[in-house]
Amino acid sequence: MLYPQQNNYRTVFDLSGFWKIKADPQNLGHDEKWYSSNLEGDTHTIAIPGSWNEQLEEQGLKNYVGKAWHETTFRIPQAIQKDHKIWLRIGAADHKAEVWLNGENVGSHFGGYMPFGVDLTESLNKSGEVNHLVVCVDSSLSMHSLPQGVDPESDLYNTKNYDRRHLFPATRFDFFPYGGLTRSVNIIAVQENHITDIDVNASLDGSIEVQVSATSDSLKKQIRILDEEGREVGKSESSSSENFELKIDKVNPWSPSSPYLYTAQVSLLNGDTIVDQYEEEFGIREIHIKGGKIYLNNEELFLSGFGKHEEYPIIGRGQFRPGYIRDHELMRWIGANSYRTSHYPYDEEMMRLGDRLGFLIIDEVPAVSLGFWSNDFEDLNPLLVNHKKAIKELIDRDKNHPSVISWSITNEPNLWAEEFYQNEASEKYFREIYDFTKSLDSTRPVMSISMAAFKEDDVVNDSCDIIGMNRYYGWYTKPVDLDQAATDLGRELEATFKKHGKPIMITEFGADTVEGLHATTAQMFTEEFQTAFIFKYLEVMEKYDFVFGAHVWNFADFLTPQHFRRVVLNKKGVFTRDRLPKSVAFKLREHWNKFEKIHPTHRPESPKEGFLVKDIH
Missing domain, CATH: 2.60.40.10 (Immunoglobulins)
Known part of the structure; x- marks a missing residue:
């Protein structure tokens, strides 16, 4: 559905504001017809767009996963209703939504992070009367959804191994499971x-x-x-x-x-x-691959930047335009020219900012930590259908953005080490996803991102144009030993390119770091170790011509489910959650702004001169 645009022929009404919300942990809402009249009982006020988790933490919703009913009212001027189609456009509802207008079910959508439209024309109250809008949002997930969820009844999650990996709230991924109407909600008259x-x-x-x-x-x-x-x-x-x-x-x-x-x-x-x-x-630009290298407008490309999360204090994954500007300005300051929408599509306004400010974006569907439960390809079909649906919705939305240079179709499949992987079924699965993506858009390369378990032999490396690698040698394996990490990384890079001959990018590498924690020797969680870790990786990868980029994990600290190895946040950010720099940020800025592999035309405009930290000696 086209992005909302007001002109002489189109009218847009913004429904942002304070709505009413009522959680439904016992799934009573449908049977009791909560959509038919004003929500009553244990209701709260919530700002929309926004996630419910941190806004209503003291109301018991911080860790709530499930259904929550959202309610507001609006009027449409009589003159607008005449001869017009009236649509409701929801920028994202994480992860399932059902919509009622004036007590009538008018539509639904399955899958978070993406916009969808509902035709309200026939259900509107006429003559400018008040309309009663109810949206039931369900943040629960399943093994067939993207991202996948945790089923406590499944054998997959009832092993001794899982007991040590269990997160609260339970997820298969290492970021917080926000729920709600997280992006703009508009009425559109056409x-x-x-x-x-x-x-x-x-074309050029x-x-x-x-x-x-x-x-x-x-x-x-x-x-x-x-x-x-x-x-x-x-x-x-x-x-x-x-x-x-x-x-x-x-x-x-x-x-x-x-x-x-x-x-x-x-x-x-x-x-x-x-x-x-x-x-x-x-924008008019071309991207192509030749000889194990990637080119933008016929100039060899090197990506500097980050994996990110679309996440901020209080608002959660809610739309936050000042935060979008701040993040791009910090990336401009540090010398980054790119980022990945890890691990889900970001607000389309981020793509529009990337277009205007000159950032390169790897656009990713929420196929994070993907797991298979069978070695029979036909058994995987429900997941495959939703995976293709997510890719089509993403390409339909973002296909015209020059900032988007690649589609990322999966991140770290088999992270949970399920039995059914690295076989004919998974190989066929990823080939179908790759072919489907290329059938929708042949102009952009497709990326698949692996974790370290199978290294250069990972089946996912066969189903892509460019290979993304998330590696944490020296952190999750053989911690602190950065010399061994450099050896392991270099060996794997060489072996992967030798086997596949495709451009490679290190899409994640980093170390959890507590701001203000220091040591004179190699100590994990200190700012000095974060700096040493990141620059050891850069030293290795930057010497290979087939490595076309380095994305540090992560741009900023972010909220995760509770777990014994996370102290509230994943602390791998180069910036804190409220966007203050750790010491490595200054070293990266000095490095990236002078790095010769980044072509001058591939750098966004630098910040204006003024009283900056770099001016103080």
């Missing part, structure tokens, strides 16, 4: 006939292909290409076709140093009258 989708593909030679979908095949469409000053640089003839080919002269390529954005202005016409219009920004 004409009866309207544009439903736009796909833009542009100025060739532009635009594919337009609309509710009517008979109405004509017209495309205008505008530059950043709003000047027309290309135009199509009006046509009822879905596909348009245009050409512009004197291309301004999009790059991190010059994130130039064009606009495809798409109009839907009834005769000579415009009935709908949408403006889609895009």
Whole structure:
């Protein structure tokens, strides 16, 4: 569903604000028809968008996983209702949502992190009367969902090994299981006939292909290409076709140093009258692989940056625009040119910021710590269906963003060391996911990310264009011995490239670090050890031409489920959870801003000169 845009033909109402919420741990809401009237009883006020966990911690919802009913009211002006389709667009509901309007079920969606739309037209109260909106959000997961959940009844989770790995709340992943309406909620009014989708593909030679979908095949469409000053640089003839080919002269390529954005202005016409219009920004850039290297606009690419989490104090995984700006500014300051949306799609506003500020993004579906319960491929089909659904929704949403340079289709499969892996079923599973992704978008490379168990032999390395490796030699294995970590990492990098011949990126490496903890000798959790760990890894990987990037884990400390090896937070951040730098941040800044493998055009604009820490001597 297109990103909300208000213009002469479209109207957007923002439903952000204070809603009512009622948790439903006993699953009574459906039977008692909580959707039919105002929520009563044990209700609370919650800010939307936002996760319920930290906002309502003192109300018992900090660790709550399950159903929670959200309620608000709104009015639509009578003039808007006339001859318009009225849609509800929810930016994300983690992880399942059912929607009622005025007591009538109007739609549902399965899968967190992604936007979805519900047609409200027939269920609206007319004449501008109050409308009663209820959304039941369920944050529980299963072995068939992405991400997967923990089933306490399953044999997989009733072993002695699992007892030591158990997290509270129980998860298969090392980040907090937030729930709620975590991104913007809007009412969108469009004409009866309207544009439903736009796909833009542009080449450095100025060739532009635009594919337009609309509710009517008979109405004509017209495309205008505008530059950043709003000047027309290309135009199509009006046509009822879905596909348009245009050409512009004197291309301004999009790059991190010059994130130039064009606009495809798409109009839907009834005769000579415009009935709908949408403006889609895009950049002209090309990415390709050759000889074990990856190139952006024909210049060899090296990625500096981080794995991140979309997570902040109090708001949890809720939409937080000031936080988005702050994170990008800190990455600009430190010399990063990229990040990965680990381990799920981020708010689409992050992608739009990446476009404007010149950051390169590896866009990841929530296939984190993926586990298989059978060596029969057919048994895996329910998970495969949801995996493909997540990939399609992600590509449908983010396909036009020049900042998005790769699709990441899985992160650390078999982290839990299930029995059924590294076999024909898992090999076929990942090949199907790879082929499906390439069928939807052949212009971007596909990344698969492995953990260390099977090293260069991991079956997931066969189903990708570029290999991501998460490695923690010297932390989780043979702790403190960084010389041995360097040996192990170097050996594996060489063996992996020799076997697969694909570009490789270290997508995670880092050490938990308590800010302010220091030592003169190698001591885990100190700021000195974090610095030594990160720079030992950089020393190894940067000498190989086939290694095209290094993403430190993590950009900032983040909340996790409770566990004996986590003290509230995963502390691997280069910045604290509230975005204050640890000492390694200054060393990384000095290194990355001078690192010769990063092409000048692949660096976002540096911060302005002023009274900065670097000015103090």
